[in-house]
Amino acid sequence: MIQALRRAADTVLPVLTLLTVAAAIFMVFVYVPTDRLQGIVQRIFYFHVPLAMMSFAAFGLVAIASILFLWQGSRFWDRLAHSCAEVGMVFCTLVLVTGPIWARPIWGTWWTWDARLTTTLILWLIYAAYLMLRTVSASGGQEARYAAVLGIVGAVDIPIINRSVYWWRTIHPAVLITREGGSGLGDPRMQATFGVCLIAFLLLFVWLVWVRNESGRLRDAVEELHQQLLAPERR
Amino acid sequence: MAGLVIEARGISRHFAGVRAVEDVDLHVEAGEAVALFGPNGAGKTTLLRMLATLLRPTRGDLRLFGRSVADGGGYARRRIGFLSHQSFLYPDLTPTENLEFYARMFRVAAPAARVRDLLEQVGLLGWAHRPVRTLSRGLEQRCALARALLHEPDLLLMDEPFSGLDVDAVNMLSETLRQAHARGTTLMMTTHDLAQGFALCQRALILVRGRLLWSGLIQEQEREPFERTYLAAAHAVDARPA
Amino acid sequence: MFALIRKDLQIEFRTKETLASLLMLGLLTLVVLSFALDPTSELRAEAAPGALWVAVIFAGVLGLSRSFLVERENDCLQGLLLCPVDRGTIYLAKTAGNFLFMMVAQLIIVPIFVFFFNLPATPALAGVFLALFLGVLGFAAVGTLFAAISVRTRAREVMLPLLLLPLVIPIFIGGVKITARVLAGKPLAEVAQWLNLVGGFDVIFLVVGWLVFEYAVEE
Numbered sequence: 001m002i003q004a005l006r007r008a009a010d011t012v013l014p015v016l017t018l019l020t021v022a023a024a025i026f027m028v029f030v031y032v033p034t035d036r037l038q039g040i041v042q043r044i045f046y047f048h049v050p051l052a053m054m055s056f057a058a059f060g061l062v063a064i065a066s067i068l069f070l071w072q073g074s075r076f077w078d079r080l081a082h083s084c085a086e087v088g089m090v091f092c093t094l095v096l097v098t099g100p101i102w103a104r105p106i107w108g109t110w111w112t113w114d115a116r117l118t119t120t121l122i123l124w125l126i127y128a129a130y131l132m133l134r135t136v137s138a139s140g141g142q143e144a145r146y147a148a149v150l151g152i153v154g155a156v157d158i159p160i161i162n163r164s165v166y167w168w169r170t171i172h173p174a175v176l177i178t179r180e181g182g183s184g185l186g187d188p189r190m191q192a193t194f195g196v197c198l199i200a201f202l203l204l205f206v207w208l209v210w211v212r213n214e215s216g217r218l219r220d221a222v223e224e225l226h227q228q229l230l231a232p233e234r235r
Numbered sequence: 236m237a238g239l240v241i242e243a244r245g246i247s248r249h250f251a252g253v254r255a256v257e258d259v260d261l262h263v264e265a266g267e268a269v270a271l272f273g274p275n276g277a278g279k280t281t282l283l284r285m286l287a288t289l290l291r292p293t294r295g296d297l298r299l300f301g302r303s304v305a306d307g308g309g310y311a312r313r314r315i316g317f318l319s320h321q322s323f324l325y326p327d328l329t330p331t332e333n334l335e336f337y338a339r340m341f342r343v344a345a346p347a348a349r350v351r352d353l354l355e356q357v358g359l360l361g362w363a364h365r366p367v368r369t370l371s372r373g374l375e376q377r378c379a380l381a382r383a384l385l386h387e388p389d390l391l392l393m394d395e396p397f398s399g400l401d402v403d404a405v406n407m408l409s410e411t412l413r414q415a416h417a418r419g420t421t422l423m424m425t426t427h428d429l430a431q432g433f434a435l436c437q438r439a440l441i442l443v444r445g446r447l448l449w450s451g452l453i454q455e456q457e458r459e460p461f462e463r464t465y466l467a468a469a470h471a472v473d474a475r476p477a
Numbered sequence: 478m479f480a481l482i483r484k485d486l487q488i489e490f491r492t493k494e495t496l497a498s499l500l501m502l503g504l505l506t507l508v509v510l511s512f513a514l515d516p517t518s519e520l521r522a523e524a525a526p527g528a529l530w531v532a533v534i535f536a537g538v539l540g541l542s543r544s545f546l547v548e549r550e551n552d553c554l555q556g557l558l559l560c561p562v563d564r565g566t567i568y569l570a571k572t573a574g575n576f577l578f579m580m581v582a583q584l585i586i587v588p589i590f591v592f593f594f595n596l597p598a599t600p601a602l603a604g605v606f607l608a609l610f611l612g613v614l615g616f617a618a619v620g621t622l623f624a625a626i627s628v629r630t631r632a633r634e635v636m637l638p639l640l641l642l643p644l645v646i647p648i649f650i651g652g653v654k655i656t657a658r659v660l661a662g663k664p665l666a667e668v669a670q671w672l673n674l675v676g677g678f679d680v681i682f683l684v685v686g687w688l689v690f691e692y693a694v695e696e
Contacts, residue, residue: 323556
C-alpha cells in the first residue's frame, strides 16, 4: 500500500509540479499586466512572496517534525525535518536574493532594515546554524537530537524576533515605508497569477522535500542492510 | 533483596549506522557477580552504559529492579553505582569536595561522615585535601571507587575497573569488591583481565560485535579451555568478510 | 539543585577562570569599540548602549561555553547524569550559575563602561542594571541550552556564537533600547513594552530549556 503511494508520488508529483511551474512562469511573464507604479520589476513579487511564505512555513514544519522526533524517536521525523530544512534554506536564500533585486529599482537601495526582510535574514541564519549543526556533531546519532532542539527553539523564537525587529523599526523614523504585501493587487489577473504562483511553489516545495526525503530514506535502508550483513550469527 | 536486578530482552543500541549492541537478552539476579568479556569494540561499554541508564536502548525492553527504564531511569540511578575509566571527578576540587558533592546529589544521610569513612576505606585520607588533578591515576581511581560506593548501591557496574592500576590498587579494589559482594551487592564488570574476572565473578558472558555469543557459570569452566573457547569465538567472528 | 550551584561556585572560586574570561573579554570589547567610535563625535553617546551590549554578549558567549567545558574533563557530565536528578534541574542550576557569573562581571564592566563613554553616573544606572538583569537572564537561559549542545560538537568554539547570536537578537534589541532610554533620562514607563518583551522571552525560554535540556545532554 505504501509502495503504491510512493510510486504514485514519484510519478505524479514531478509532473504536477512541472505543469504548475510552467503555468506560473507563463502567467508571470506573459499573462499578467505590468504594474502601473512599479513597472516590470514588480513581476518578481510573484516569486518573492510565495518563496517567503514557504520559507517560514518550512521552518514551522521543521519545528513540528522536531517535536515529533524527540517525542517518538522515529527516524522518519528526523529525516523529514532535515529535508524540510534543506529545501527551506534554498527557498530562504532565494527570498534574500530576489528581495534586493526588487528593492533596488523601486526604492533605490539594496537593503532596508524593515521588519520582514530582517526577520527573513535571521531565519536564514538559523537555517544555516541548523544545517551546520548537522554536519559538525561529534558522536553519531546525536546531531539529530541537537538539530531538533534548535528547530524547536528557533521556531518559538521567530515570532519574538519578528516582534522585536518590528518595534525596533517603528521607533526610528522609517527610511522607507514597509513593503506592502498583497495590497497592490487590484487587477483580478494579478490575483490569479499570485494564486497560481503560490500553488506552484507549494508543489515545488513538496516535491523537493519528497525527493530529498526519499534519498535520505534509501540511504538509511542501504546502511541497515550493510549492518545486517556485518553482524555475526547467534550461537 | 530477591528478584531480578537486570532484565533485558532484545536490547539494541544503534549509533548512526553502527550497531554497537544487537539483540541482547540478559538476566542478572540480586547478589550475582557477572563478568562481561569481549574483544575491543565488542560493545561492552555500550551495554554497560545502557544498564546504567546513561544510554537509552534503541530497541528492546530493559527492566531494572523490576521497573522498565522507558519511564525514565531516575528510580534506578539511586541504586546503581558506576565505575568507568573516566573518574567523573572534578579536577579542580579535592576528593573531599568531590565526594561531598556527589553525596548531596545522591541524598546520602550525614554526608560528611560517610565521605570520611569511605576515604579511609580506600586509603585516601592523606590526600583528601589536594585537588584531584594532583593525584596519580591509581589514587584517582580509588576516589572514583569511593564515589561509586558512596550511596551504597545495590548494583555496581564497572567498566574495565582494573585497567591502569598498580598492584596495590588492584588488591584494594579486589578486596573492596569482594566485601561489597559479600554484603549482597550485585556486581557486573567488563574486563580484559580473565584472571580477575574469574576470581571475582560467578557468571561470565561473551560479547562480540554487539551480540551475546555465550553465557555460562564460571565454576563449570576451567580457565584454559575457557580462554580457548573465548578466543575461538572472537576469531570466528573476525574471520567473516566485513 | 543548590548542591550543583554550590559545586560550580566552588570550582569557580578555586580557578576564577570564568570570571577572568568574562571580565577580560568584556573590557577588551569595550576598548576596541571605543576606538571604533570617535571620542569627539556625538555619535558616541548614541552608540554607547550598543557597545555595552555587544561587550556583554561577546563575553557572555565565552563564559557560557566554559560552564560546560568544566564538565568535559574526566567526563563529569556522565557523572552528573548518573545522579538521580531531574535533567531539568541540572539545566536550571547551570543557568543560575551562568547568570550569577555574568551579573558579577557586569558589576565591574558597567562602571568601566560609564568611565570610558563619559556618561553621567546618575541613578539612571539602576535602570541599566534592570535591563542587564532581564537580558542576561534570557541570554543565560538560551545560552546554557546551546552551550551544552555545542560543547559536544567538533567545531565547538564556532558553534556556540553561530547558534546563539541569531536567537538572542530580541534580547539585544530590547536591552539596547532600554539602556538608551534610561541613559537619556526617560522614565521606565516608556520602555514598558521592551521590558515586557525581554521578560516574556526569559520566561518562555526558561520553560522551553527546562523541557528540552534532557535531549541536549542525554544520548
